[in-house]
Amino acid sequence: MGKMTGKVALISGGAEGIGAATAKLIIAEGGSVMLGDLQIDKANGLAAQLGTQAAAVLLDVRDRDAWEAAVAATVERFGKLTVLCNIAGISEPGNVVDGTLDVWERTIDINLNGPYYGCRAALPVMEASGEPCSIVNIGSMIALRAAAFVAAYSASKAGLVGLTRSIALDCAARGVPVRANMVHPGAIRTPMYDRYKYSGADTPENIESNFAATHPMNRIGEPEEVARAVVFLASDEASFTTGCDFTVDGGGSIRS
Numbered sequence: 001m002g003k004m005t006g007k008v009a010l011i012s013g014g015a016e017g018i019g020a021a022t023a024k025l026i027i028a029e030g031g032s033v034m035l036g037d038l039q040i041d042k043a044n045g046l047a048a049q050l051g052t053q054a055a056a057v058l059l060d061v062r063d064r065d066a067w068e069a070a071v072a073a074t075v076e077r078f079g080k081l082t083v084l085c086n087i088a089g090i091s092e093p094g095n096v097v098d099g100t101l102d103v104w105e106r107t108i109d110i111n112l113n114g115p116y117y118g119c120r121a122a123l124p125v126m127e128a129s130g131e132p133c134s135i136v137n138i139g140s141m142i143a144l145r146a147a148a149f150v151a152a153y154s155a156s157k158a159g160l161v162g163l164t165r166s167i168a169l170d171c172a173a174r175g176v177p178v179r180a181n182m183v184h185p186g187a188i189r190t191p192m193y194d195r196y197k198y199s200g201a202d203t204p205e206n207i208e209s210n211f212a213a214t215h216p217m218n219r220i221g222e223p224e225e226v227a228r229a230v231v232f233l234a235s236d237e238a239s240f241t242t243g244c245d246f247t248v249d250g251g252g253s254i255r256s
């Protein structure tokens with residue numbers, strides 16, 4: 001029996017990167033996954049590869065109705081919803097003065113409003129399942145220490161910490177068996193990272209070594225390393241853990 005046997009997870013951003021790695025591990029650990037993503041062809045392709053315990057649904061996390069539909073599709077396909085992984089996110093540069101309003105609004109919409117809508121749609125269904133449930137939200141080491149050149153991203157991820165803690169406290173106070181936790185990755189080798197690495201901002205080698213240097217362990221992380229933390233928090237192994245900030249950042253958030 002795997003540590004996710006009997007669990008049904010809805011994963012936003014499940015088509016690639018950290019979301020895809022998480023989906024693969026949940027399946028390997030005996031669970032079922034609904035991949036919610038804007039890139040529906042990619043999500044469908046991954047679901048087909050993962051087998052009958054995986055399916056995909058078109059989801060734009062900015063769209064409240066799409067969230068309701070994704071939750072309903074998960075219950076229709078797998079009979080319940082017990083795990084929500086809010087993984088979809090974007091990172092765009094800009095400080096407060098030079099960054100565009102567009103970047104601010106898009107980032108808050110996807111990285112903060114999106115998880116809020118997801119939790120709002122999923123929580124009543126999770127509570128109705130009567131089973132131990134778990135919400136895992138993906139933050140960033142930037143949520144814990146901020147970065148000057150990504151104001152919107154820093155704010156969105158720090159805001160998500162507050163949302164997650166509030167849900168954790170609310171569920172605990174009401175005696176509802178839903179835990180809510182954060183995983184904070186450092187720089188992780190995903191399509192998001194590669195887009196920046198090959199953006200032309202600098203040579204790929206310099207970008208890699210500069211990013212590595214911001215982590216005391218002096219390297220970039222792999223999506224599977226984040227997925228292992230997400231799956232731990234999603235599973236009943238983390239039964240007394242709620243409202244936590246679990247870092248997977250090679251020490252990046254505690255560097256001096």
Ligand SMILES: NC(=O)c1ccc[n+]([C@@H]2O[C@H](COP(=O)([O-])OP(=O)(O)OC[C@H]3O[C@@H](n4cnc5c(N)ncnc54)[C@H](O)[C@@H]3O)[C@@H](O)[C@H]2O)c1
Nearest residue numbers: 013015016017018038060061088089140187188190191192
């Ligand atoms: N890669 C890193 O270095 C890193 C570091 C810290 C935190 N994170 C966070 O981890 C999460 C996943 O990042 P990643 O590197 O795997 O990103 P990625 O860009 O590689 O994958 C993100 C996925 O989210 C989907 N997505 C984007 N916008 C969406 C929307 N509006 N609705 C639904 N799906 C949408 C994309 O289609 C894609 O499949 C993000 O929240 C990101 O902020 C990543």
